[in-house]
Structures are given as C-alpha cells and as structure tokens.
Amino acid sequence: MSRSFRLALVQLSVTANKQTNLARARQLVLQAAKEGANVVVLPECFNSPYGTQYFAEYAEDAVPTPAAVAAKTAQLSETPTALSGMAKEAGVYLVGGSFPERVSVAAAASAQPSEPQFKYFNTCTVWNKAGDLIQTHRKVHLFDIDVPGKITFQESKILSPGSHLTHVDTEYGKLGIGICYDMRFPEMAMAAARRGCVAMIYPGAFNTTTGPLHWELLQRARALDNQMYVAACSPARDETASYVAWGHSTIVDAMGAVVATTDEKESIVHGLVELDKMDEARQAIPVTVQRRFDLYPDVSAAATVSEQ
Numbered sequence: 001m002s003r004s005f006r007l008a009l010v011q012l013s014v015t016a017n018k019q020t021n022l023a024r025a026r027q028l029v030l031q032a033a034k035e036g037a038n039v040v041v042l043p044e045c046f047n048s049p050y051g052t053q054y055f056a057e058y059a060e061d062a063v064p065t066p067a068a069v070a071a072k073t074a075q076l077s078e079t080p081t082a083l084s085g086m087a088k089e090a091g092v093y094l095v096g097g098s099f100p101e102r103v104s105v106a107a108a109a110s111a112q113p114s115e116p117q118f119k120y121f122n123t124c125t126v127w128n129k130a131g132d133l134i135q136t137h138r139k140v141h142l143f144d145i146d147v148p149g150k151i152t153f154q155e156s157k158i159l160s161p162g163s164h165l166t167h168v169d170t171e172y173g174k175l176g177i178g179i180c181y182d183m184r185f186p187e188m189a190m191a192a193a194r195r196g197c198v199a200m201i202y203p204g205a206f207n208t209t210t211g212p213l214h215w216e217l218l219q220r221a222r223a224l225d226n227q228m229y230v231a232a233c234s235p236a237r238d239e240t241a242s243y244v245a246w247g248h249s250t251i252v253d254a255m256g257a258v259v260a261t262t263d264e265k266e267s268i269v270h271g272l273v274e275l276d277k278m279d280e281a282r283q284a285i286p287v288t289v290q291r292r293f294d295l296y297p298d299v300s301a302a303a304t305v306s307e308q
Helices: 018-034 052-058 066-070 078-090 180-184 186-194 210-226 275-284
Strands: 004-011 039-041 093-095 099-105 117-127 133-138 144-147 151-154 165-170 173-177 197-203 229-233 250-252 258-261 267-274 305-307
Touching: 004 018, 004 229, 004 250, 018 039, 018 078, 018 267, 052 099, 052 117, 066 133, 078 093, 078 117, 117 173, 133 165, 133 305, 165 186, 173 186, 180 197, 180 210, 186 197, 186 210, 197 210, 210 229, 210 250, 210 258, 229 267, 250 267, 258 267, 267 275
Parallel strands: 004 039, 039 093, 165 305, 173 197, 197 229
Antiparallel strands: 004 267, 093 117, 099 117, 117 133, 144 151, 165 173, 229 250, 250 258
C-alpha cells in the first residue's frame, strides 16, 4: 500500500440541467486527474439542485449492488453510468458526490395495487480506477434543522435514512464515507478510525448560515478526535439558488491542520494525504491506545458497517 496519495475535491457549479452537471463534472474530474489526483471527490447533489422540492424530480432508479453490476444482471441509471465512465477515463478512485436515489417498496395497505410506492435516499457511490462500482452509501443522518430567523430545512419530508455506515478499501487505504450532516455525528468517524480508515470523506453542502459557523470546525474536530484525515467537498456557491451552498471545500490532516481549502467559487482543491504523518500524530499523542473502554463503550464494536 502506498504511504501517500493525492486527493482532489471538485467544487462544482451545479445547475438545474442534469446533463450539463454531468458533463462539467466529467471535465473537472479529468482535469483533477491530469493534475495528479489519485482519489477524486464530487459534492453532495452534484447532478441537481439541492432541496426537498428537487429530490423526487431528479431521482434515479436504485443503485444495484456491486456484484450485480459486475455480473451484468442489473443496469446502472444515467448518473452512475456517467460516474463509472469518469472514473475509468480518468484512472482514479471516484467518490461520486451524491444524487437522489429512488427505491421501489411494497405498496402501502391503503394504496391501490397499481400505484407504485417509493423511498428516496441521498446516495453516494464509489468507483475504482476501472470504473467498477465498489461501494454505496446512503446518507444516515437526515438534515432536519430550524435556526430561527435564518434557515429551516427538513430532508425527512422526502428522504429516508440509510441503514449502515460505509467503509471502502482502496489501494491507498480504507476510506470512510459520509454525506454532509453525517459529519456532525462523531460516532461515524470514531467507528471508521477504529476500523482502520485513514480518512473520512464527506460530500456536503452546508449553507451560508451553518457554513461559516461549523464547516471547517467540524472537519478539524473529526480529524483531531480520531487522528485521521478528513475532507469535505461542497458545491460552488450560487447566490440565485433556493439553497445557497457555503463552498470552501477543505482537506484536514490528522493533527487538525488545514492542508488545502478554497473560497466559494468553482475550483479543484488538491491535497496530499500522508499516512506517515498520521502515524506520527498517533505516536506523539497516543489517544488511540489510551482510551478507557472499561469506563465507556467502544462505538465501533457495535456499529453496523458495510465494508467492501
């Protein structure tokens, strides 16, 4: 396993046109690869506007399992097909941001048998250098907040939560995957670190209320608590959108220091993930082996995790 790799965050300008978003994402993923990236990350809802009024409209069919895709017993919808092509063409591991996923469920008892019923998820797919699907994460913690006089948002009006944490093996090390609001829950990063992940990757879209307050602070906290790398990739800011993203995609190292960041405009953030530096942090301040699980529980022991 390589002791370092180059990570790139694509802070994409997202429009209301899915095909435009997919084409622009491809351009920037290829650019990131040409600039030396080994692992590339896209933002939350990179193929559509972010908002409860958009999830159902832009949703695509359920993502098949990696095994079903490999066996060609299931087909990918438009956005996963595009992501597979990007990863293969660029020759990178691709954390494909997120997009709204539509999953059929049994009709409700009160519904007519002919009426289809769906659940919607905020879903991230991960692809290897050959363009193979290797992991899927559905956002676990839904963004339901009410900051009086500033912002109210309720993802749970439309979306359902995922049912497991997600770790994915790469040739550079194991990565933990979360989406945006997942970052506020330290247990996810704790479980990832305890189970051998070298980084937590969060496609996200904080807003201009919570962004300046907590975006960088949460990344640095998750990194410092667990002595691992943390990266969060936002869409670029669009002041005309119904939901205005904060931007400022950022990479933080295992000592809680910002490795690389940007402003609110469309850009690519590059940073080097150095596993030797992570090891040095853990040796210098060895909290990893000083925890008192005789006094409090190890959250990783009981965590429900999908690992591939």
